[in-house]
Amino acid sequence: MEEVLKYVSQITLSGAAFSFVIGLIKWIDERSREREEKQYQSFHKMVCLASGTDESGRTIKMAQQVAAIYQLQRYKQYSFASIPVIQLLLYELSEAQDARLGHLKKAMDETLAKLS
Numbered sequence: 568m569e570e571v572l573k574y575v576s577q578i579t580l581s582g583a584a585f586s587f588v589i590g591l592i593k594w595i596d597e598r599s600r601e602r603e604e605k606q607y608q609s610f611h612k613m614v615c616l617a618s619g620t621d622e623s624g625r626t627i628k629m630a631q632q633v634a635a636i637y638q639l640q641r642y643k644q645y646s647f648a649s650i651p652v653i654q655l656l657l658y659e660l661s662e663a664q665d666a667r668l669g670h671l672k673k674a675m676d677e678t679l680a681k682l683s
Contacts, residue, residue, distance in 0.1 A: 606642070607645075609642075610639075610642045610645050610649075613635045613638045613639050613642070614635075614639070614648075614649065614652055615635075616631055616632060616634075616635030616638075617632060617635040617636045617638075617639060617649075617652070617653070617656070618632075618652070618656065619632050629667055629670065629671065632671065633670055633671060633674045636653070636671070636674040636675055636678050637674055637677070637678060639653070639678050639682070640678050640681045640682065643682060646682040646683075649678075649682060650679060650682055650683065653675050653678060653679055653682075654679070656671075656675060657672065657675050657676075657679075660672060660675075
């Protein structure tokens with residue numbers, strides 16, 4: 568009987584340790600997914616700003632747009648999406664005649680070079 572009780576306590580302890588490890592793995596996975604989701608939301612916001620509007624569709628100042636374009640360099644894992652967007656913005660700028668657009672073009676060129 569003592570032998571059985573000895574093994575029962577070890578099995579109980581092993582079960583608790585196993586449950587703890589599984590819970591820890593689930594927690595780490597959940598935190599990783601939350602972090603990825605927040606990073607994607609931040610990237611999406613930068614794309615909106617880089618296009619010249621905020622998330623509600625209002626036009627932003629050019630300085631904010633330039634800053635957002637440079638911020639896109641932080642999101643290399645999303646370069647598959649940001650490179651075509653920047654290229655489209657450059658194409659749209661090619662026909663514009665505002666002297667300030669040189670700053671936007673420079674930011675886009677540098678960001679494309681960094682992401683490529």
